Amino acid sequence: MKLVYDERFTDSGYADNNAALPGRMEAAMSGFGRGYRDFVAPASATVNELLLAHDKAYIERIETDRARFAMASLAAGGAILAAQLAYSGEPTFACIRPPGHHASRASAWGHCTFNNLALALLVLRSQKRIGSAFVIDIDQHTGDGTRKVLATWPEAETFNPFAESARDYLVLVEQHLSSIPETDIVAVSAGFDAYRLDLGHKLDTGDFERIGKLVRRAAQRLCGGRRFAVLEGGYYLPDLGANVRAFCRGFA
Numbered sequence: 001m002k003l004v005y006d007e008r009f010t011d012s013g014y015a016d017n018n019a020a021l022p023g024r025m026e027a028a029m030s031g032f033g034r035g036y037r038d039f040v041a042p043a044s045a046t047v048n049e050l051l052l053a054h055d056k057a058y059i060e061r062i063e064t065d066r067a068r069f070a071m072a073s074l075a076a077g078g079a080i081l082a083a084q085l086a087y088s089g090e091p092t093f094a095c096i097r098p099p100g101h102h103a104s105r106a107s108a109w110g111h112c113t114f115n116n117l118a119l120a121l122l123v124l125r126s127q128k129r130i131g132s133a134f135v136i137d138i139d140q141h142t143g144d145g146t147r148k149v150l151a152t153w154p155e156a157e158t159f160n161p162f163a164e165s166a167r168d169y170l171v172l173v174e175q176h177l178s179s180i181p182e183t184d185i186v187a188v189s190a191g192f193d194a195y196r197l198d199l200g201h202k203l204d205t206g207d208f209e210r211i212g213k214l215v216r217r218a219a220q221r222l223c224g225g226r227r228f229a230v231l232e233g234g235y236y237l238p239d240l241g242a243n244v245r246a247f248c249r250g251f252a
């Protein structure tokens with residue numbers, strides 16, 4: 001499995017919110033062990049790439065905040081790299097921020113700026129590499145932005161599982177994944193705020209591994225294993241690294 005990451009993501013000065021918390025990226029990466037250096041650093045997304053998912057005026061407005069624009073473009077570039085690696089046969093996790101699933105074409109909320117995951121899929125589609133995509137969003141919050149950005153692409157399905165208990169949640173994920181007839185790539189909005197000590201108070205560390213495994217099996221059945229995941233939420237820093245690592249163990 002490849003890991004997309006860049007030391008520049010540790011700079012927390014681009015925004016003042018929970019996703020930009022100092023130490024959050026270090027925490028997310030901590031499960032891979034000190035000295036883990038087997039990651040691939042992304043290039044920033046270009047404006048032409050951003051235009052696949054966002055309106056020009058919106059991009060120009062973000063550009064006036066240079067620090068935010070730089071970090072968000074790098075995150076988008078990270079997702080694009082993850083999608084390209086996945087397409088070429090390498091399952092990939094992009095450890096990036098700001099998150100993206102609440103970003104629509106001309107607005108964003110919930111600590112997001114550009115819709116990293118939707119952008120990455122739209123880049124692959126613009127290169128005629130994929131015609132369809134399946135997105136599973138396991139963040140505690142619905143990926144409203146992803147739905148909106150991908151709304152004009154009927155062959156892109158987005159799935160936000162919701163259930164009260166972890167047990168029901170896993171059953172729902174398993175049932176839905178096994179019901180998909182076909183897709184060219186599987187993408188995960190990997191938020192970890194449904195964790196039992198985070199906002200959602202639901203999933204355990206082992207549940208993230210189970211979800212990763214279910215997604216891996218679905219991708220292997222549907223599209224030769226082509227899959228990637230991008231970090232979304234996840235704010236309980238003491239266990240974020242263990243949860244990311246658990247998901248990747250199942251996903252790899």
Ligand SMILES: [Zn+2]
Pocket residue numbers: 139140141191193233234
């Ligand atoms: Zn969330």
